[in-house]
Amino acid sequence: MIRVFEPTITFKDKFSVLKNLYSTSISGNSPVINSFEQKLADNFDRKYSVATSNGSTALEVAIASLNLKKDSEVVVPSFTIISCLSAIIRNNLKPVFCDVDPNSWNMRLEDITKVITENTKAVLMVHTYGLTAEAVKIQNFCSQNEIILIEDAAEAHGQIVDNKKCGSFGKVSTLSFYANKHVTTGEGGAVLTDSKEIYLKIKKMVNLDFGDENRFNHEHLYWNFRMSGLQASLGLSQINNLRKTIDKKINQAKVYDEYFSKIGEHVQIPLTKNEFSKNHYWVYGIVIKKEGLRDKLMQYLLESNIQTRQFFWPLHLQKSLPENLKSKNVILKNTEYIGRNGLYLPIGRHVRDKQQKFIYEKIRIFLESN
Secondary structure: OEOOOOOOOOHHHHHHHHHHHHHOOOOOOOHHHHHHHHHHHHHOOOOEEEEEOOHHHHHHHHHHOOOOOOOOEEEEEOOOOHHHHHHHHHOOOEEEEEOOOOOOOOOOHHHHHOOOOOOEEEEEEEOOEOEOOOHHHHHHHHHHOOOEEEEEOOOOOOOEEOOEEOOOOOOEEEEEOEOOOOOOOEOOEEEEEOOHHHHHHHHHHOEOOOOOOOOOOOOOOOOEOOOOHHHHHHHHHHHHHHHHHHHHHHHHHHHHHHHHHHHOOOEEOOOOEOOOOEOOOOOEEEEEOOOOOHHHHHHHHHHOOEOOEEOOOOHHHOOOOOHHHOOOOOOOHHHHHHHHHEEEEOOOOOOOHHHHHHHHHHHHHHHHOO
Protein backbone atom coordinates (compact mmCIF):
# COMPACT_ATOMS: atom_id res chain seq x y z
CA MET A 1 0.00 0.00 0.00
CA ILE A 2 1.29 3.46 -0.92
CA ARG A 3 0.10 5.38 2.11
CA VAL A 4 -1.23 8.90 1.73
CA PHE A 5 1.19 10.03 4.44
CA GLU A 6 3.85 8.54 6.65
CA PRO A 7 5.86 10.43 9.27
CA THR A 8 9.61 10.71 8.79
CA ILE A 9 11.34 9.67 12.00
CA THR A 10 15.11 10.08 11.89
CA PHE A 11 17.79 8.51 14.08
CA LYS A 12 18.18 11.85 15.86
CA ASP A 13 14.42 11.87 16.56
CA LYS A 14 14.66 8.41 18.12
CA PHE A 15 17.73 9.37 20.12
CA SER A 16 15.94 12.46 21.46
CA VAL A 17 13.00 10.37 22.65
CA LEU A 18 15.23 7.67 24.16
CA LYS A 19 17.24 10.31 25.99
CA ASN A 20 14.04 11.61 27.58
CA LEU A 21 12.84 8.08 28.30
CA TYR A 22 16.04 7.25 30.16
CA SER A 23 15.67 10.44 32.20
CA THR A 24 12.32 9.03 33.47
CA SER A 25 10.90 12.58 33.31
CA ILE A 26 8.20 11.79 30.77
CA SER A 27 5.01 13.36 32.15
CA GLY A 28 3.30 16.57 31.12
CA ASN A 29 5.36 18.39 33.73
CA SER A 30 8.72 17.28 32.37
CA PRO A 31 11.34 20.04 31.92
CA VAL A 32 11.54 19.09 28.24
CA ILE A 33 8.04 20.56 27.82
CA ASN A 34 9.39 24.00 28.69
CA SER A 35 12.28 23.53 26.26
CA PHE A 36 9.89 22.56 23.48
CA GLU A 37 7.60 25.51 24.21
CA GLN A 38 10.52 27.92 24.12
CA LYS A 39 11.76 26.49 20.83
CA LEU A 40 8.28 26.81 19.36
CA ALA A 41 8.01 30.44 20.46
CA ASP A 42 11.43 31.20 18.96
CA ASN A 43 10.72 29.40 15.68
CA PHE A 44 7.31 31.01 15.16
CA ASP A 45 8.32 34.52 16.28
CA ARG A 46 6.11 34.58 19.36
CA LYS A 47 6.80 35.53 22.96
CA TYR A 48 4.98 32.58 24.47
CA SER A 49 3.95 29.03 23.62
CA VAL A 50 1.89 26.41 25.47
CA ALA A 51 2.09 22.78 24.36
CA THR A 52 -1.16 20.80 24.35
CA SER A 53 -2.36 17.24 23.82
CA ASN A 54 -3.43 17.91 20.20
CA GLY A 55 -4.39 20.63 17.74
CA SER A 56 -8.08 20.39 18.59
CA THR A 57 -7.51 21.09 22.28
CA ALA A 58 -5.18 23.93 21.29
CA LEU A 59 -8.05 25.54 19.39
CA GLU A 60 -10.45 25.00 22.26
CA VAL A 61 -8.30 26.66 24.93
CA ALA A 62 -7.12 29.39 22.56
CA ILE A 63 -10.71 30.45 21.95
CA ALA A 64 -11.69 29.97 25.60
CA SER A 65 -8.87 32.28 26.71
CA LEU A 66 -10.43 35.23 24.84
CA ASN A 67 -13.47 35.55 27.14
CA LEU A 68 -15.92 36.13 24.30
CA LYS A 69 -19.53 36.57 25.37
CA LYS A 70 -21.99 33.74 24.76
CA ASP A 71 -23.41 33.66 21.19
CA SER A 72 -20.74 36.03 19.85
CA GLU A 73 -20.22 35.37 16.16
CA VAL A 74 -16.95 33.87 14.92
CA VAL A 75 -16.33 33.82 11.16
CA VAL A 76 -14.72 30.57 10.02
CA PRO A 77 -14.08 29.09 6.56
CA SER A 78 -16.49 26.22 5.90
CA PHE A 79 -13.66 24.41 4.10
CA THR A 80 -11.59 23.27 7.07
CA ILE A 81 -11.26 20.58 9.73
CA ILE A 82 -14.19 20.01 12.08
CA SER A 83 -12.00 20.86 15.07
CA CYS A 84 -12.53 24.54 14.22
CA LEU A 85 -16.30 24.15 14.38
CA SER A 86 -16.16 22.10 17.59
CA ALA A 87 -13.98 24.65 19.37
CA ILE A 88 -16.36 27.50 18.50
CA ILE A 89 -19.52 25.66 19.55
CA ARG A 90 -18.04 24.21 22.75
CA ASN A 91 -17.17 27.74 23.81
CA ASN A 92 -20.85 28.74 23.41
CA LEU A 93 -20.13 30.89 20.37
CA LYS A 94 -21.88 31.04 17.01
CA PRO A 95 -20.00 29.96 13.88
CA VAL A 96 -20.60 32.03 10.76
CA PHE A 97 -19.37 30.24 7.65
CA CYS A 98 -17.55 31.89 4.76
CA ASP A 99 -16.47 30.52 1.39
CA VAL A 100 -12.91 30.09 0.07
CA ASP A 101 -11.02 30.86 -3.11
CA PRO A 102 -11.71 28.15 -5.75
CA ASN A 103 -8.04 27.96 -6.78
CA SER A 104 -6.03 28.28 -3.56
CA TRP A 105 -8.77 26.70 -1.40
CA ASN A 106 -8.10 29.36 1.25
CA MET A 107 -10.23 32.11 2.76
CA ARG A 108 -9.94 35.66 1.43
CA LEU A 109 -10.86 38.99 2.94
CA GLU A 110 -13.72 39.34 0.46
CA ASP A 111 -15.15 36.03 1.70
CA ILE A 112 -15.09 37.33 5.27
CA THR A 113 -16.63 40.73 4.54
CA LYS A 114 -19.64 39.06 2.89
CA VAL A 115 -20.69 37.52 6.21
CA ILE A 116 -19.53 40.12 8.76
CA THR A 117 -22.26 41.53 11.03
CA GLU A 118 -22.39 43.84 14.02
CA ASN A 119 -22.21 40.72 16.19
CA THR A 120 -18.93 39.50 14.70
CA LYS A 121 -16.38 39.41 17.51
CA ALA A 122 -13.69 37.16 16.04
CA VAL A 123 -12.35 35.64 12.83
CA LEU A 124 -10.77 32.18 12.83
CA MET A 125 -8.27 32.39 9.97
CA VAL A 126 -7.17 28.98 8.69
CA HIS A 127 -4.30 28.23 6.30
CA THR A 128 -5.19 25.17 4.23
CA TYR A 129 -3.36 22.45 2.30
CA GLY A 130 -0.04 24.24 1.79
CA LEU A 131 -1.02 27.77 0.79
CA THR A 132 -2.17 30.57 3.08
CA ALA A 133 -5.10 32.84 3.65
CA GLU A 134 -4.84 36.58 2.97
CA ALA A 135 -3.22 36.89 6.37
CA VAL A 136 -1.96 40.48 6.24
CA LYS A 137 -5.15 41.87 4.72
CA ILE A 138 -7.31 39.92 7.17
CA GLN A 139 -5.20 40.97 10.15
CA ASN A 140 -5.35 44.63 9.15
CA PHE A 141 -9.11 44.44 8.62
CA CYS A 142 -9.66 42.83 12.02
CA SER A 143 -7.45 45.40 13.73
CA GLN A 144 -9.28 48.31 12.09
CA ASN A 145 -12.67 46.90 13.06
CA GLU A 146 -11.80 45.76 16.60
CA ILE A 147 -12.36 42.10 15.71
CA ILE A 148 -10.17 39.48 17.39
CA LEU A 149 -8.09 37.42 14.99
CA ILE A 150 -7.43 33.76 15.80
CA GLU A 151 -4.99 31.95 13.51
CA ASP A 152 -5.05 28.20 12.87
CA ALA A 153 -1.59 27.42 11.49
CA ALA A 154 -1.88 23.65 11.95
CA GLU A 155 -1.11 23.03 8.27
CA ALA A 156 1.30 25.93 7.84
CA HIS A 157 4.49 25.00 9.69
CA GLY A 158 7.27 26.99 8.03
CA GLN A 159 4.94 29.11 5.89
CA ILE A 160 5.61 32.83 5.42
CA VAL A 161 3.32 35.64 4.29
CA ASP A 162 5.01 38.93 3.36
CA ASN A 163 8.07 38.03 5.46
CA LYS A 164 5.91 37.25 8.49
CA LYS A 165 5.70 33.67 9.75
CA CYS A 166 2.41 31.84 9.93
CA GLY A 167 1.82 31.24 13.61
CA SER A 168 2.62 34.86 14.43
CA PHE A 169 -0.63 36.48 13.22
CA GLY A 170 -3.50 37.49 15.46
CA LYS A 171 -4.02 37.47 19.21
CA VAL A 172 -3.55 33.71 19.42
CA SER A 173 -2.36 31.08 16.94
CA THR A 174 -2.64 27.32 17.12
CA LEU A 175 -0.57 24.45 15.81
CA SER A 176 -1.09 20.71 15.37
CA PHE A 177 1.64 18.09 15.52
CA TYR A 178 -0.41 15.14 14.30
CA ALA A 179 1.54 12.42 12.49
CA ASN A 180 0.94 13.95 9.03
CA LYS A 181 2.20 17.43 9.91
CA HIS A 182 5.57 18.84 8.88
CA VAL A 183 6.57 18.76 12.54
CA THR A 184 5.05 15.82 14.38
CA THR A 185 4.88 14.53 17.92
CA GLY A 186 2.43 11.76 16.94
CA GLU A 187 -0.40 13.68 18.55
CA GLY A 188 0.06 17.12 20.05
CA GLY A 189 -0.54 20.81 19.51
CA ALA A 190 0.33 24.27 20.81
CA VAL A 191 -1.04 27.74 21.35
CA LEU A 192 1.16 30.73 20.47
CA THR A 193 0.64 34.28 21.71
CA ASP A 194 2.40 37.53 22.58
CA SER A 195 0.09 38.17 25.55
CA LYS A 196 1.51 37.19 28.93
CA GLU A 197 -1.98 37.28 30.41
CA ILE A 198 -3.32 34.79 27.84
CA TYR A 199 -0.21 32.63 28.19
CA LEU A 200 -0.56 32.31 31.96
CA LYS A 201 -4.28 31.61 31.66
CA ILE A 202 -3.78 28.85 29.07
CA LYS A 203 -1.00 27.28 31.17
CA LYS A 204 -3.61 26.82 33.90
CA MET A 205 -6.31 25.73 31.44
CA VAL A 206 -4.31 22.79 30.13
CA ASN A 207 -3.13 21.74 33.61
CA LEU A 208 -6.34 21.36 35.67
CA ASP A 209 -5.94 24.79 37.26
CA PHE A 210 -3.82 23.49 40.09
CA GLY A 211 -3.82 26.05 42.91
CA ASP A 212 -0.78 28.20 43.68
CA GLU A 213 -1.12 27.92 47.44
CA ASN A 214 -3.21 24.77 47.83
CA ARG A 215 -2.49 22.60 44.79
CA PHE A 216 -5.72 20.63 45.03
CA ASN A 217 -8.09 23.54 45.66
CA HIS A 218 -9.13 24.42 42.10
CA GLU A 219 -10.72 27.76 41.21
CA HIS A 220 -11.90 26.62 37.76
CA LEU A 221 -13.03 23.35 36.16
CA TYR A 222 -10.32 23.28 33.54
CA TRP A 223 -8.86 20.36 31.56
CA ASN A 224 -5.89 18.05 31.44
CA PHE A 225 -4.73 18.88 27.92
CA ARG A 226 -1.03 18.39 28.66
CA MET A 227 1.53 17.10 26.18
CA SER A 228 3.85 14.37 27.48
CA GLY A 229 7.60 14.68 27.82
CA LEU A 230 8.12 11.94 25.25
CA GLN A 231 6.10 13.88 22.68
CA ALA A 232 7.95 17.10 23.42
CA SER A 233 11.34 15.41 23.03
CA LEU A 234 10.29 14.16 19.59
CA GLY A 235 9.05 17.65 18.67
CA LEU A 236 12.34 19.26 19.74
CA SER A 237 14.18 17.09 17.24
CA GLN A 238 11.53 17.31 14.51
CA ILE A 239 11.71 21.10 14.30
CA ASN A 240 15.29 20.80 13.08
CA ASN A 241 14.08 18.86 10.02
CA LEU A 242 11.34 21.31 9.01
CA ARG A 243 13.13 22.87 6.06
CA LYS A 244 14.21 19.49 4.66
CA THR A 245 10.66 18.17 4.94
CA ILE A 246 9.24 21.15 3.07
CA ASP A 247 11.92 21.06 0.34
CA LYS A 248 11.27 17.36 -0.25
CA LYS A 249 7.55 17.94 -0.69
CA ILE A 250 8.09 20.89 -3.03
CA ASN A 251 10.27 18.70 -5.25
CA GLN A 252 7.68 15.92 -5.21
CA ALA A 253 4.98 18.42 -6.13
CA LYS A 254 7.00 19.46 -9.20
CA VAL A 255 6.99 15.83 -10.34
CA TYR A 256 3.24 15.55 -9.85
CA ASP A 257 2.69 18.91 -11.59
CA GLU A 258 4.60 17.77 -14.66
CA TYR A 259 2.54 14.62 -14.91
CA PHE A 260 -0.89 16.09 -14.22
CA SER A 261 -0.38 19.06 -16.53
CA LYS A 262 -0.76 16.50 -19.33
CA ILE A 263 -4.38 15.84 -18.33
CA GLY A 264 -5.36 19.35 -17.26
CA GLU A 265 -8.76 18.96 -18.92
CA HIS A 266 -9.60 16.35 -16.27
CA VAL A 267 -8.00 17.67 -13.05
CA GLN A 268 -7.29 20.92 -11.26
CA ILE A 269 -3.88 20.81 -9.60
CA PRO A 270 -2.75 22.98 -6.67
CA LEU A 271 -1.30 26.42 -7.29
CA THR A 272 2.46 26.67 -6.87
CA LYS A 273 1.88 30.06 -5.27
CA ASN A 274 -0.75 32.69 -4.67
CA GLU A 275 -0.39 36.42 -4.13
CA PHE A 276 0.68 35.87 -0.52
CA SER A 277 2.70 32.66 -0.28
CA LYS A 278 4.52 29.84 -2.05
CA ASN A 279 2.94 26.42 -1.72
CA HIS A 280 4.85 24.14 0.65
CA TYR A 281 2.52 21.21 -0.04
CA TRP A 282 1.39 19.98 3.34
CA VAL A 283 -0.69 17.79 1.05
CA TYR A 284 -0.87 17.45 -2.71
CA GLY A 285 -4.52 17.87 -3.62
CA ILE A 286 -6.33 17.58 -6.92
CA VAL A 287 -9.91 18.39 -7.88
CA ILE A 288 -11.65 16.13 -10.41
CA LYS A 289 -13.40 18.39 -12.90
CA LYS A 290 -16.13 15.92 -13.86
CA GLU A 291 -18.73 15.67 -11.09
CA GLY A 292 -19.44 12.30 -9.54
CA LEU A 293 -16.12 10.60 -10.30
CA ARG A 294 -14.08 11.37 -7.17
CA ASP A 295 -15.26 8.52 -4.95
CA LYS A 296 -15.13 6.00 -7.80
CA LEU A 297 -11.56 7.08 -8.53
CA MET A 298 -10.59 6.71 -4.87
CA GLN A 299 -11.97 3.17 -4.79
CA TYR A 300 -10.17 2.35 -8.05
CA LEU A 301 -6.88 3.63 -6.59
CA LEU A 302 -7.41 1.73 -3.35
CA GLU A 303 -7.80 -1.48 -5.36
CA SER A 304 -4.37 -0.66 -6.82
CA ASN A 305 -2.94 -0.24 -3.29
CA ILE A 306 -2.90 3.56 -3.48
CA GLN A 307 -4.34 5.29 -0.43
CA THR A 308 -5.97 8.72 -0.85
CA ARG A 309 -8.06 11.10 1.27
CA GLN A 310 -11.17 13.10 0.47
CA PHE A 311 -11.02 16.86 0.88
CA PHE A 312 -12.66 18.38 3.94
CA TRP A 313 -16.44 18.15 3.91
CA PRO A 314 -18.04 21.62 4.34
CA LEU A 315 -18.68 22.59 7.95
CA HIS A 316 -22.07 24.10 7.12
CA LEU A 317 -23.20 20.70 5.80
CA GLN A 318 -21.97 18.58 8.71
CA LYS A 319 -24.41 16.10 10.26
CA SER A 320 -23.15 17.13 13.68
CA LEU A 321 -24.02 20.81 13.22
CA PRO A 322 -26.73 21.68 15.76
CA GLU A 323 -30.15 22.20 14.18
CA ASN A 324 -30.37 25.82 15.30
CA LEU A 325 -27.19 26.57 13.34
CA LYS A 326 -28.27 24.91 10.11
CA SER A 327 -29.60 27.11 7.32
CA LYS A 328 -30.77 26.31 3.81
CA ASN A 329 -29.78 29.85 2.87
CA VAL A 330 -26.08 29.17 3.37
CA ILE A 331 -24.73 28.26 -0.07
CA LEU A 332 -20.96 28.33 -0.38
CA LYS A 333 -20.35 27.37 -3.99
CA ASN A 334 -16.58 26.95 -3.95
CA THR A 335 -16.44 25.03 -0.68
CA GLU A 336 -19.20 22.67 -1.75
CA TYR A 337 -17.63 22.03 -5.17
CA ILE A 338 -14.14 21.19 -3.90
CA GLY A 339 -15.61 19.25 -0.98
CA ARG A 340 -17.42 16.98 -3.44
CA ASN A 341 -14.63 16.60 -5.98
CA GLY A 342 -11.28 17.01 -4.21
CA LEU A 343 -8.84 14.41 -2.96
CA TYR A 344 -5.20 14.36 -1.98
CA LEU A 345 -2.49 11.94 -2.99
CA PRO A 346 0.47 10.25 -1.30
CA ILE A 347 3.35 12.62 -0.65
CA GLY A 348 6.35 12.53 1.66
CA ARG A 349 9.70 10.81 2.04
CA HIS A 350 8.09 7.37 1.83
CA VAL A 351 6.91 8.00 -1.76
CA ARG A 352 9.45 7.34 -4.51
CA ASP A 353 9.55 8.86 -8.01
CA LYS A 354 8.42 5.67 -9.71
CA GLN A 355 5.47 5.44 -7.32
CA GLN A 356 4.42 8.97 -8.26
CA LYS A 357 4.46 7.94 -11.89
CA PHE A 358 2.44 4.82 -11.07
CA ILE A 359 -0.15 6.93 -9.22
CA TYR A 360 -0.41 9.37 -12.13
CA GLU A 361 -0.81 6.61 -14.69
CA LYS A 362 -3.60 4.98 -12.71
CA ILE A 363 -5.43 8.31 -12.44
CA ARG A 364 -4.90 9.11 -16.13
CA ILE A 365 -6.22 5.74 -17.27
CA PHE A 366 -9.28 6.04 -15.06
CA LEU A 367 -10.17 9.60 -16.06
CA GLU A 368 -9.61 9.09 -19.77
CA SER A 369 -11.94 6.08 -19.74
CA ASN A 370 -14.70 7.67 -17.69
